[in-house]
Amino acid sequence: MVTRKDVAERAGVSVAVVSYVMNNKSNVKEATRNKVLAVIEELDYRPNLIAKSMKTKKTQQLAVLVNNLGNPFEAGILISLEKSAMERGYFLFFQKFQQDQEESLKSLFAGRVDGIILLGQSLSITTVEYFHLQGIPIFSIMEPSFNEGREVPFLDIDWGSAMQQLFVHLKSCGYQSIAYLTANEQMNSHHYEVRNRALMQAAKEEDIRVDELIRVDVCNFETAYSHLLARWTAQPAFSYQALLCVNDLMAAGAVAACKKLGISVPEQLAVAGCEDILMSSQTFPAITTIHYPREAIGEATLERMHALIQGHTVTHVTLANNLVIRETTS
Structure with missing residues (x-):
């Protein structure tokens, strides 16, 4: 099995540098980063995620609550999210949200994910507090209609x-x-x-x-x-x-x-x-x-979710919007 040490030796760098590249750290020169990535691809290196999660107490998994996978608007958001998640070393899994089954999310996600991304759903205060106590941050794409006290940070247009x-x-x-x-x-x-x-x-x-x-x-x-x-x-x-x-x-x-x-x-x-x-x-x-x-949502969301996982505070984000005038009103 190829190890991180094998990658480091082939690339002529330290194991720490390989780790920096794998975790998308910014303190690596672009030429070095490209060389390490090329070796990773050449050796077909796959990190041992189970061992990593045991060591860091992190799963590198994020849950995304969806309303309707068949909706092209949501599908576009999910494509953007998945691309940015892969770039940051996270894996996504999608879970259909049903209000009357909200309680089951606690047993489904506890210990299995590092964070939860909403697509505008409104979770009860008790559910939000439960995940906060578990150290599982929540971030929403689109403002939840019920978000008293704004416990859940979000990004949305005005x-x-x-x-x-x-x-x-x-x-x-x-x-x-x-x-x-x-x-x-x-x-x-x-x-x-x-x-x-x-x-x-x-x-x-x-x-x-x-x-x-x-x-x-x-x-x-x-x-x-x-x-x-x-x-x-x-x-x-x-x-x-x-x-x-x-x-x-x-x-x-x-x-x-x-x-x-x-x-x-x-x-x-x-x-x-x-x-x-x-x-x-x-x-x-x-x-x-x-x-x-939608194209800007993935990176903006993953940047803030990663910050939340690291224990930082994030603020609400307002994205730019514009009116597209076409034939049905002109």
Whole structure:
């Protein structure tokens, strides 16, 4: 079996330098780092993770709680996370989050992971405190809707600013009233509630009327399409001029329902979404949406999670966002 000492001898460096490279330390010259990495690949060196975890009391594993692996928005985040985790020597495993099974996370993760990454889920205070006592930090991508005292640090865009940009654009196009398609109130522990609050506040500040609040149980293409198709078939006349959707999958479903019923977009109804997944640029017409910087999330999250694992304190992070204006509102 190839050892760290074998790598050091072949590369002409000390064992400590090999360790620095393996742990992605910054105190190694780039030329030396590349030489060590080349030897690691040449010798097919694989560190003994079990021995390492026994020595350091760390598993090098992180748990990521997901809502829906089939959602392209979440999939894009996970790809970014996985890339950055590998670069830092961490392994990820994904666990579907179900609110009514939150208690089982304690036995599932205790002693098995070094940290937990949320995708905007709201954990109970008792669960958060339990993991803190276990020395397992928690960090969230997207602000949890219930985070009293902000016990869980997070990164997110400024949804208030983003919604305001969207409403300023809609007003410039002559739209004064909207409907909003979002998650059912029973899902209010989900990160969508943060977007809901931001939209309502921005609408008030920009003097945009919210004529209808449309809530559905599942926030995907199929649900939006079928719900709106039935709604608009039963009530073909509506007062609002634009339909805003809490995510792009539902915005795409709304555009499809408009096509089916012969509602011209944006002439009869403007449509806008959130997240800027690939689908939003591929529909016809292409969908105006709030861009979410998924590509930058992996490194920003792993940097802060690593700091938490090392015992440091991290602050909340606000990422840059922008409005992507396309055909559904122009």
